[in-house]
Amino acid sequence: MKIGIIGGGTVATFLIKSINVDQRLPGCTVDSVFLRSADVAEAWERDYGTRAFTEMEAFLSSGIDIVVEAATVEAVRDYAELVISKRKDLVIISVGALVDQELYDRLNEICRQLGTHIHLPSGAIGGLDVIHSAMALGQLDEVSLTTRKPPASLLGRQLDAKEVVFDGTATEAISRFPKNINVAIVLSLAGLGCDNTRVKIVADPEATKNIHTIEAVGSFGKMNIQLENDPMPDNPKTSYLAALSVLSTLKKQTERISIG
Ligand SMILES: NC(=O)C1=CN([C@@H]2O[C@H](COP(=O)(O)OP(=O)(O)OC[C@H]3O[C@@H](n4cnc5c(N)ncnc54)[C@H](O)[C@@H]3O)[C@@H](O)[C@H]2O)C=CC1
Numbered sequence: 001m002k003i004g005i006i007g008g009g010t011v012a013t014f015l016i017k018s019i020n021v022d023q024r025l026p027g028c029t030v031d032s033v034f035l036r037s038a039d040v041a042e043a044w045e046r047d048y049g050t051r052a053f054t055e056m057e058a059f060l061s062s063g064i065d066i067v068v069e070a071a072t073v074e075a076v077r078d079y080a081e082l083v084i085s086k087r088k089d090l091v092i093i094s095v096g097a098l099v100d101q102e103l104y105d106r107l108n109e110i111c112r113q114l115g116t117h118i119h120l121p122s123g124a125i126g127g128l129d130v131i132h133s134a135m136a137l138g139q140l141d142e143v144s145l146t147t148r149k150p151p152a153s154l155l156g157r158q159l160d161a162k163e164v165v166f167d168g169t170a171t172e173a174i175s176r177f178p179k180n181i182n183v184a185i186v187l188s189l190a191g192l193g194c195d196n197t198r199v200k201i202v203a204d205p206e207a208t209k210n211i212h213t214i215e216a217v218g219s220f221g222k223m224n225i226q227l228e229n230d231p232m233p234d235n236p237k238t239s240y241l242a243a244l245s246v247l248s249t250l251k252k253q254t255e256r257i258s259i260g
């Protein structure tokens with residue numbers, strides 16, 4: 001499987017190191033990357049021996065089978081439609097873009113017409129399988145997410161004491177914190193939708209991890225999951241688990257038996 005990656009940051013670098021350097025996904029290679037700057041593209045070609053493009057059309061025509069978006073919510077808005085229109089399956093990690101119902105419906109319809117797929121990794125959280133099962137008969141009553149991160153990640157500055165910096169719906173949360181709360185949108189899409197999923201964000205000077213607590217109540221019973229995620233050293237906003245979840249989503253594409 002030939003993989004193309006949009007973006008050259010923390011998750012993209014993790015993927016190319018895991019797949020091309022450490023060869024952790026047999027039969028898969030990161031063949032091409034799409035980057036915005038020619039200088040960065042040159043560095044990627046030199047450092048990793050991969051092809052790097054600054055033109056989207058050329059990137060999509062480079063013989064890749066699947067595209068991984070590992071950039072920003074804006075990049076999803078700008079490129080997702082084009083990627084799937086070229087009949088490439090797409091993995092989206094900046095899931096926050098899909099808070100836009102029109103975009104979601106349009107992408108869904110193109111996939112349906114062309115037989116392509118969009119994969120949304122579980123990212124920095126867990127329990128989406130439970131939420132999905134509970135929704136099979138629409139019997140989910142409440143879903144909430146509480147995220148605790150260091151203030152520098154959320155606000156770009158330090159705080160002396162813990163502060164609730166947001167309390168509201170997932171829809172509002174992603175518009176205020178587009179680089180920190182994509183998890184709220186994947187949780188919403190699996191469950192009750194972006195306007196009915198409650199989100200609380202706490203900036204905590206004592207937090208050394210990215211902590212996500214997911215609670216759900218439905219006819220199945222109750223779920224309470226807490227993740228204490230180690231951050232990525234190069235971008236502490238992003239949890240290591242989020243990068244692993246992209247790798248796992250790619251691995252699943254190579255397997256015949258799917259779990260969960
Ligand atoms: N779903 C989830 O659970 C999670 C999602 N994320 C999201 O994943 C994405 C990637 O995370 P990181 O790698 O840590 O971010 P990062 O900031 O380290 O890297 C993003 C890279 O994308 C590049 N970029 C931005 N716009 C671009 C465009 N239009 N075309 C090509 N490249 C572009 C930037 O130059 C940067 O190199 C972010 O949107 C982040 O918010 C992060 C953690 C969890």
Ligand SMILES: O=C([O-])CC(=O)C(=O)O
Nearest residue numbers: 124180181182183238239
């Ligand atoms: O990685 C995390 O802990 C969560 C995150 O940044 C996001 O959902 O955007």
